[in-house]
Amino acid sequence: MSILARYFSKSDLDEIKSAVGVAESKTSAEIVPFFAESSHHYKEWAWLGAFLMGGLSGALFYTVENFYGSLWEGEGKSFIAIVSVWLGAVLGLIITTVFPKIRISLVSRGAKQYFVDLRAKEAFLDEEVFRTKNRTGILIYISLYEHFVRVLPDKEIAKVVPKSEWNEAVRLIVEGMKSKKKKEGIVSSILFCGDLLKKYNIQREKDDKNEISNEIRDGGKLM
Template identity: 65%
Template sequence: MGILSRYFSTTDLTEIKLAVQEAEKKTSGEIVPYFAEASHHYKEWNWFGSFIGGGLGGSTLFLLDRFGFKGWDYGALDSIVFVWLGAFMGFILPYFLSSLRLAIVPFGAKKFFVNLKAKEAFLEEEIFRTSNRTGILIYISLREKMVRVLPDTGIAKIVPQSDWEEAVRLIVEGMKSKQKKEGIVASILFCGNLLVKYGLQIQKDDKNEISDEIRDGGTQL
């Protein structure tokens, strides 16, 4: 079952699927939840960590020289050792500690990769293949604590983008409070009600065009 089994029980996954089915009983929309542990590996930021570590190593030597042991005569070799040791530690720690690596990544970079992965997931899952273009992707990136709601054209032209903010908030709050499943279920049901509100009620000849299971987006870290 991949990454989903690390974060959700079988019961959780069933409840999420049932939430999709419940929401789709009221609307012609096709709701597709998609869960990824992270949207990028961010390994290029190990080098940024190395840069920070080198700076800290040099700063440590400066402080020792200024306030440390007066009997120690610091030389050029000491400077090289401190800087390179700091750079090495700054690279190796984020390499093995994904939480530390993620902490040094700028918010703008994380936002870029989440947006990119969400668009890729929209295409990979073929959200666009419904007859009236009424598919909607709920993309969840756990480690960045970011959510993107991507409606297809049949929905986007009717529902304002700002109205999806509550769907995003419900999942983000659930992730922060360690209630991931509850947040996802609440968001799915909210999306169903929102579609009904804007007139996308279920049609007599409605068919389930996309499966209801939450998608396994895997992990990048």
């Protein structure tokens, strides 16, 4: 099953595609929505999960020892302590490997932003958003697990539209993801982008063609 099919119905996808068409009817820009479940696999953070669970197991062992009195003596106590730490570490590694949502909860905001920014730039190149005649393409990159959105306009639009103007387009999608109304948030954001481009006179030309298809792109599964 594709990532898009997992999160959107066919009617949802058709509505998003239709919204792109409506937005582009107001401007010469080409809007490319791109949906990724996540921007990185974050498998490195499974080791942090192992470290934390190992430490927690060791702390729990010594807490029980101090509360109930010494249950083991000498080398036996040291051996049990080591085993408890290792068992906790293995359990932590397994849990954070099998359940990506737990793993991603260990990742710092800064690290998430780094991978989202990197993957968004890769998507801009992979989808050839730059290949419009007047360099008026826009990528709307959505990363679900991170709850981050990036709007990457090509150079001719970036010259005209201030970066701060895209904040509302980002907010609409993020709020939609948080409220479990992903499709509605994406549609609203796309339509907002169309109005914003019209506001800044990115006019639709008489001979304007649909240079990039209107479907939302499937970012695949990384985690």
